[in-house]
Amino acid sequence: xxxxxxxxxxxxxxxxxxxxxxxxxxxxxxLLRDLFENHxxxxxxxxxxxxxxxxxxxxxxxxxxxxxxxxxxRLWGLALSPVHWTSxxxxxxxxxx
Numbered sequence: 842x843x844x845x846x847x848x849x850x851x852x853x854x855x856x857x858x859x860x861x862x863x864x865x866x867x868x869x870x871x872l873l874r875d876l877f878e879n880h881x882x883x884x885x886x887x888x889x890x891x892x893x894x895x896x897x898x899x900x901x902x903x904x905x906x907x908x909x910x911x912x913x914x915r916l917w918g919l920a921l922s923p924v925h926w927t928s929x930x931x932x933x934x935x936x937x938x
Contacts, residue, residue, distance in 0.1 A: 843862070874909050
């Protein structure tokens with residue numbers, strides 16, 4: 842497996858680091874499990890549907906870390922905090938089940 846890293850300077854002076862790798866299923870499973878099991882409260886995630894992007898973020902206050910499972914070749918995340926979509930497309934916590 843070949844992993845390449847590239848750093849680009851932005852016009853505002855900040856640097857962005859990109860990491861390129863082959864999308865091997867075992868590597869992707871390891872990466873996603875690590876992200877969602879160990880860093881789940883430190884990043885935004887969600888679906889990208891034509892015309893919109895939904896951003897969710899789990900927090901320690903919203904409940905336990907998610908359980909990650911593999912079923913039919915797909916990774917699933919369970920026990921994320923319940924969310925509610927507002928008319929503007931923003932996620933809000935909801936106590937409704």
